[in-house]
Amino acid sequence: MLDQFGHASILVLGSGTSVGVPMVGCKCKVCHSDDPRDRRLRPSVLLKLDDKRILIDSGPDFRYQALRFGIERLDAILYTHAHADHILGLDDVRPFNFMQRQNIPIYASAETLGAIEKTFAYVFQEAPTESSRPRLSPHIFNTDPFCAAGVSITPIRLSHGSTITHGFRFGDCAYLTDHSEIPPESLDRLHDLDVLFLDALRHNPHPTHSTVEQSLLTVEKLKPRRAFFTHVSHDLMHSTLEARMPPAVHVAYDGLEIPIGVRAAVA
């Protein structure tokens, strides 16, 4: 049995590539643009489902994003993969431990969790410590849908160059950041979408990321009602790119919030 959330939306906390936009020291016109949509923090989104808050990736800008967008609780974190631009804000979940007085459940593939445990070895050490550290309840997902904070999440396996990342589908919305290819079995999980987020780094080919042109082909193939491009580099000016997109395709920007249809899994 399924129950519709009264309020369901996805909030873009960061729409930029790994170095962020502006890039430190860069003199290009996008890095010096006055358009706030050209200021892109590291990639992350927040699912807001009634009073539940599910974070996808805790990048290096997580603390600032939480302050900027008034995040007051965290019910789960889903990890796409363990690259630095997606995990390095993990230490900043501590205030949510203090406020909620409980561990934060995190969900990742075995490979991603292993890499997070290596990067944040102090977090996962058994030995007691005098300083505070994030308190987490790790969960490993494989190919099957899993439940996080009462929501059914379908993992979408993606190629990111020679490594594997995961996108996530919840209801009729899917978020696919860092990928160079979507394998056929994953395309099968992406039909009948209302909202589809896609990696679209730049125009020039990149070994580990989808380009604007490749993501437009994905949109043609999957035909979501609306598509939003993210993980955008300083090669792309928001206004110029947005003007060239077909009507159903938009360039995401930090602070963009989109209503979505997600149902709660009822036991």
Ligand SMILES: [Zn+2]
């Ligand atoms: Zn990335």
Ligand SMILES: [Zn+2]
């Ligand atoms: Zn630049």
Ligand SMILES: [Zn+2]
């Ligand atoms: Zn990556």
